[in-house]
Amino acid sequence: MATSRPLGFGDVFDAAFQVYRRAFWQFALIQAIVAVPVALVQTFALHDTVSTGAAVSLAVLEQTLPWSLVTGLLGLVQAAAVGALTHRAANGDGLEVGASYMTALRRLGPLLGFGVIAALIVAVLSIVFVIPGFIAFIYLAPGLFLSTLWGEGGLSAIGASYRLVQGYFWRISGVLVMAGLIVFVINLLVSLLVTAVTHASATLIIVTTLLSILLGSFPVVALYLAAADLRRRKGLAPAD
Numbered sequence: 001m002a003t004s005r006p007l008g009f010g011d012v013f014d015a016a017f018q019v020y021r022r023a024f025w026q027f028a029l030i031q032a033i034v035a036v037p038v039a040l041v042q043t044f045a046l047h048d049t050v051s052t053g054a055a056v057s058l059a060v061l062e063q064t065l066p067w068s069l070v071t072g073l074l075g076l077v078q079a080a081a082v083g084a085l086t087h088r089a090a091n092g093d094g095l096e097v098g099a100s101y102m103t104a105l106r107r108l109g110p111l112l113g114f115g116v117i118a119a120l121i122v123a124v125l126s127i128v129f130v131i132p133g134f135i136a137f138i139y140l141a142p143g144l145f146l147s148t149l150w151g152e153g154g155l156s157a158i159g160a161s162y163r164l165v166q167g168y169f170w171r172i173s174g175v176l177v178m179a180g181l182i183v184f185v186i187n188l189l190v191s192l193l194v195t196a197v198t199h200a201s202a203t204l205i206i207v208t209t210l211l212s213i214l215l216g217s218f219p220v221v222a223l224y225l226a227a228a229d230l231r232r233r234k235g236l237a238p239a240d
Helices: 009-022 024-052 058-063 065-090 097-106 108-128 130-140 154-165 169-197 201-215 218-233
Strands: none
Touching: 009 024, 009 065, 009 169, 009 218, 024 065, 024 097, 024 201, 065 097, 065 108, 065 218, 097 108, 108 130, 108 154, 130 154, 130 169, 154 218, 169 201, 169 218
């Protein structure tokens, strides 16, 4: 489905749904590789809290710095693997999950450099007010692909991402908000249904994990396609 013509806003989502259908189970596997171990840790922590009255609750576990760093790192590599798989699917290449993760891991240094710098920028600006943090997030989001697929270093990906989005802020923010909203609404409806049937926290963890496995890749897919479209619009040669 690779195309040289510019994509309209609706075309980005048409292409995203096509890619998602083509590689649905591969995207789900990429998500499961991270989501399942994290969910198991959460479930065991919850079980220990309920059964033994341990002082360390699930909420405390999720707020600890080591836990945040581990899940943040895993999420960054996972998102980069989703981007790599989207790149392969959009260009008609093989849909290997292992190869997609290896693409992310081979560029782990630039990916981590970009991730740390971008997170600090967004965090500092969000302390002042949430809107500057959101604006920074939109300008920096394509750096995920610039640092893993399109040859930029960790620091240079920051500037390259800003230049890529420049002039198209509302387009990229619209794509991210719409894609996130689609996933959020489905998650909310299913979670409300599960909560109405059972109040068991472990069941809710299982359901939300399953939803993240099935749907979690979609915003990254849409963002990649929008970013690749901007590269074509600005005359930048796509990476092989």
